[in-house]
Amino acid sequence: MFIGVDLGGTNIAVGIVDDRCRLKLQKSKLTRRQRQPEAIIKDIIELISEVIKDYGITKEEIKAVGIGIPGLFNPDTGEVIQCVNLNWKDVQLKEPMEKAFGIPTFIDNDATLAGLAEYEAGAMKNKKSGVFITLGTGVGGGVIIDGKIHTGFNGVASEIGHMIVGENYYDCNCGRNGCLETFASSTALINYTKKLMKEEKKETIITKIIDENIDKLDGKVIFEAAFKEDEIANQAVDRMVKYLATGIVNIVSVIDPEIFVIGGGLSKAGEFLLDKIRREATKNKYYRTLSIGKIVLAELGNEAGIIGAAMLGKHCINM
Template identity: 55%
Template sequence: MYYVGIDLGGTAIKGGIVDENAKIILKKEVKTPVEAGYEGVIGEIISLINSLLDEAKLNTKDIKSIGIGIPGVASKEGLVYYAHNLFWKNVPLSDMLKKEFKDLPIYVENDATVACVAEYACGAMKDKKTGVMLTLGTGVGGGIIIDGKVFSGSHGLGSEIGHMVVGENFYDCNCGKNGCLETFSSATAIINYAKKLIKEENKDTLIMEKVQNDMEKIDAKVIIDSAKEGDYIANKAVDNLVKYLAIGITNIMNIIDPEVICIGGGLSKSGNFLLNKINSEVSKYLLFKDLEYGKIVIGKLENDGGIIGSAMLGK
């Protein structure tokens, strides 16, 4: 049997056929027609699934389930409460797909949870029973697996790790609150903080040199690269990100005590440079200094994680 995995994003819809061993046998990608509204996007998902089945010479009897990772929050029944990048609110995604694929179970989960499932199935969390995934990108996403099962709470609203309040910040989160982890420890956050430092510190910085003095060109990679080269402003920005990320990770360790915490998303490409700083900072906050806690690791899966994880929701 095979599984269909759909990674629904604000710019692209990625889909794949995945086998029992979490291996992708076929994948395709189409543009997300956000401007067409939720009905247009769901129509595109249906077309993509049918195209995958046709190309793989499969029919629905060969498929065990369809899983979809969304950039938002959904109920266990597949009602998407919110998906801000898609401008969705209370969209019955699962019900609409069931009209086309009547005999197949359909699973809908947050995209960070899906990334967590992928790492659990065949990545950095493989062979672990309890783990937490943090995706550090535009925001901070979270996924939790406890005793081999996805945990998203009684109402499907859990694992919103990026909205854990960890301190007071100089700007508000998109959710309307102040102090959310993602306003300190995302790619967006490090850019915002670096720009603030550049304006306030009045120091020369490699960051501005790398972007030809055009502040709008500053991105997370420029900041990380400058920090690796010893730049003062860049390292101060990285250290701020790491400080609050370590607070968030320590809170997770104190509450869940996972075997592993996996770091994914765009910032994870910094590898050991970031990981070493995170481990050093987390050690300052741990409750029991002489006891063993779960390892913090970098995720192994990148672009295919969304397809694999969403497919494996049905396994």
């Protein structure tokens, strides 16, 4: 058995996962990220203890603990370098876990681990190489090459959202201009839709859907309007797709994976979104006579974080 921990800005989710990627039991609680790191780490330890007890096994039966974090980490020391959503900087996470349980503990980026879950048990299964792209508040990614997570020299190889794909009208939170997540995240989609509604003064059914309350505008609303052929919504979606496809084509030029798996909140737009991405990526591919890897939807949903974190432990102890 393995423990998977999905540490997010809103929730901490902990689960027991078996060797076949089956999530047997999970528990969660609010992160309450305004607290000090020590308090959050204490909650993680308590949740791990609870799932072990409730499942009726001993800690000796747990082979490893994997933790997915929304940020950067040092793979050698197990230190969290930075998690913007948690206000963490230079926080030791591996050491207190191993001290509490005496179980090998491993850390990686949460989007990377969701990609690992899709490789082990989801849309990427039986593929040698694949790239997971999550379209949420930001844009995250996970790169799998020859069945192994590719994190790079400094552990940032999967930061797909910070690939420069063009010049934008606002800067990314990282301080640079042109990052993919400023074009293709739900935040970017909402921002650009608001910009169009303000500047173009065109009639749009978005106004009706949100009852003229702009605070209700989200990705779901925009795609709902796009399905109904709303001009403003489709203009915003098509811009998002254009830059996302640019990112995909760039990745093909470097990695050339067998498959791209699209997850995150915006992926709920389903085949409507995928068809647009496929067409745009095919139109812009460099090697005209060669096909791009398949572009498909993620399969594991909210369970991917826990399963991927658990499978990180499995991979690491088997290395």
